[in-house]
Amino acid sequence: MSITIKDIASTLGISPSTVSRALNGHPDISEKTRKSVKDLAKKMNYQVNQMASGLRTKRSFTIGVLVPKIASHFFSSALSGIQEVAVANNYQVLICQTNESQNQERKYVKSLLSAKVDGFLISLAKGQKTITHIKAIVDNKVPLVFFDRISDSFNVPKIEAEDFKGAHRAVTHLIDTGCRKIVHLAGPDNLTASYNRMQGYKQALKDKNIPIDEKLIIPCDFDPENAKKAIHRLMGQNGDIDGIFTVNDELGVEAILTLKSMNIKVPDQVSVVGFGDFPICRIVEPNLTSIRHNPYQIGLEAAQCLFSQINHKNIDGGSRRVIPSELVVRDSSKTK
Structure with a gap:
């Protein structure tokens, strides 16, 4: 039988609401109480019921990520940065590979909107001619961040290489x-x-x-x-x-x-x-x-930007962050 918040509350002699707030880092809970709750939750192998939490908060605790090619070193590294931030926020990542197909990209967006993901991170497929599927995300007021392959047609945050x-x-x-x-x-x-x-x-x-x-x-x-x-x-x-x-x-x-x-x-x-x-x-x-350039950092900062939107923190919709690059000289070019 799975452990519940009530079990933790009963063991510690506090209310379930206090346990819930402690687990969610509420500022009204003292550090001592927060530590006691988290230590016991870990000891009792408590697992958050995401479905119940989602019903309460109206969140799915999932984000959708669309990339052209997962096997690419750039995108696999960017996904590592995205995953790190998602895990820290107790979110799952739904990764979709478009294979440079706008048609496939459109289908994924439609499916992820139907799945009620809490946000999108998108690196666009090449050959874009129409982007009405992206407009559907914006029109539905679902948080969206472009990374690497961006579009200036929408007033959403963008994280890109230099x-x-x-x-x-x-x-x-x-x-x-x-x-x-x-x-x-x-x-x-x-x-x-x-x-x-x-x-x-x-x-x-x-x-x-x-x-x-x-x-x-x-x-x-x-x-x-x-x-x-x-x-x-x-x-x-x-x-x-x-x-x-x-x-x-x-x-x-x-x-x-x-x-x-x-x-x-x-x-x-x-x-x-x-x-x-x-x-x-x-x-x-x-x-x-x-x-x-640093694809891991691009993915990391794109995810951080997305979760700022999901958590209703103030962020400029048209913000653009450029990740610095550097020249690495090897043997295929001459030296001065």
Whole structure:
């Protein structure tokens, strides 16, 4: 038979309401009483009845998280940060993988709204054309936070990587180490993160008085095969290319492998810099220079922001938090 609040109250000789408030950290309860209640609850293996608590508080004690790919190092790390905050708040996390499908994303949103989740954390699938399903969340007044892949169409909090400055830092490094004709293997420009990285690339060239050649900006849609084809074509047409900046590390690794297969030395002939600083950077040879951003921190702060909304704390609906990045120089780029 499961232990109830009444059992704890009877053992300690206090009221059930006092036990409930102690377990929930109510400020009117003394630290001594709170400790006695929590110690006994642990000893008696008391488990919170979330269903009963939900009926009382009108909460489901679940949040919905939508990500494009769980297997991605970025999103698996972000989910770890989200999970840490959720556990601390006694919440369960319903994780949905959209596989970059807007249609699947729409279905998940509908299902999670029906399940009465208390909030959403969403990193958008690429190729967004309509986002009426996101509007349904806002119209239902369900707390929502975008992270990494965001939309400026809604006045909700956003937590993102330092995409523009990170890209600017990467390309400036290439220029400062002697590169002058730099290719950008880009992501979908309808994703804010990809667009901002491309703008950072362009601004770095402008700041160093290097003309922008649009022919050197190649949309690869995060696909390594597209990156491979682009490098073969570009190196055949432009023998003076001496640098490549990629929208993510996966394309950076593909760039190194493709250049090596063409007997082009990295970094002696062409330097390569990626974005993300994922473990794969330290496996490829030469090790990939990259921009380190912190997906765990992005997930952590996104979840903290969401629970601030759930708990009715004041928060600016249009707030935007950018997590700082740093350049990690390895062997795929030259040194000064």
